[in-house]
Amino acid sequence: MDKYELKNLDFTVAIPTYNGVNRLPKVMDLLLKQTGVANLNWEIIIIDNNSKDDTNKVSESYKKFSNQNFSLRYFLEKQQGIAFARMRAINEARGEFIAFIDDDNFPANDWVLQSYIFGKEHPQAGAWSGQIHGDFEVSPPEDFTRIQAFLAIREHGLQPYLFDADNLRLPPGAALVVRKQAWCESVPKELVFKGRLSKLMVSGDDTEALLYLHKAGWEIWYNPAMHINHQIPHWRLEKDYLLVLARGCGLCIFQLRLINAKNWQKPILLVKTILGNLRRLLQHIIKYRGQSRSNLIALFEINFYWASMISPFYSLKWKLDKILENKNKYAK
Incomplete structure (x- = not known):
């Protein structure tokens, strides 16, 4: 065990990544500059989802920042798929709250603090997410706001509210915070949807887990005080990618609706x-x-x-x- 590792923590930031050697440093730098965390016992865990690059070396280079109330840990998850990476994070996390940040998510300097405060103030919240702003490499097409939610961009105003889980109106897995107790009590160990692994890019893994939380009676909230910038490279705005994304998001709809449905x-x-x-x-x-x-x-x-x-x-x-x-x- 590392010198500064603690068993029971307030907050865990989990970063699932695949070939993230060039993306991880910026995310890590922003997390290490978080304000208002001096009194939190927290950690960052990097879940390397079977990368082929030197992602593990990035993790090693940041371990020197560990101290009495912060630690960094690295895990290699060989089963490919974001669902496997996030489940590994749940199993390894020691925080009361677990935040999932992708390696292309850039948090505001108070993101950890605002996430933690909201969880403490809302004990029935099983999951919560905030504002996710697009950081575009190129200008998006006209009327892009109609479909921006499919690329995990969420700007829903300045008032907190409960998501409408019954109609599948839920936040993405990126920049999502969950209560570990709620997840462990409610979400099955194996989900139907594993992430966008095949050529069909079938999604649904984010929503599936949240629907199980909803089914168990936990609330799912929008917290506008949490801000994340989501990096959108040019290829995610190209026609071929967007059409595959559209089909992948549609193919999971019926299976998701069955989760909370009576026979x-x-x-x-x-x-x-x-x-x-x-x-x-x-x-x-x-x-x-x-x-x-x-x-x-x-x-x-x-x-x-x-x-x-x-x-x-x-x-x-x-x-x-x-x-x-x-x-x-x-x-x-």
Whole structure:
């Protein structure tokens, strides 16, 4: 055990990263400049999700900053996927509250303090998130604000409020803070969605965990006092990436809605998911007729509605694949 490591802490900042040798230093520098943390016992843990670069050496170079109320630890998580990295963080974290910061998230100088204060003032909060501002490498396309939430940009005003979990209106996993007790009591050890691993880039891992917290009765809050700048490189605004993102976000919709649904509600959800998104899809096609190739935002929305409409069939495919996987496992 390192000289300054403490067992029970107030706050953990977990940084899942993959090949983050060039991104991690700026995040670390901002975290080490946090204000108002002199009386907190806290830590940073770096979860290296099987990187191929020298991410581990970055971690080593920052260990010298450990002191009596702060420590830095490094873990290698070989199972690829952000869900595995975050679950490892939950298991290793020693803080009452655990904050997930991606290696392209740049926190304001009071982000840790504001996150901690909010958790203490809201004992029923199982998770909370703040304002996430876009730090764009290039200018985003016209009307980008319509889809900016899909890139984890959230600017919802200056008043705190409860997220609408019943309608899947929830914060992203990036820059999210959770109460460790709530997560450990409510979230299964294995989630359906593992992160955007395949070419389909199916998402849903962030929302899935939060829905389990909601199901267990924990509150999920927006705290406008927390500010993060999210770095958006040019390739995340390119057509090919955005359309794959739209489909990946849509394909998980039905499976997510099943988490808090009673058995009698599931057939209704099936019909609503298919017909509701079919209606939105047709309305968009009619509204933007002749513009589908030139209007990137409308094309994104069309792809999202289409993928959401077929998400029940993707959910069925996933279940069949899981059954076959288990049969093959037992056959061996």
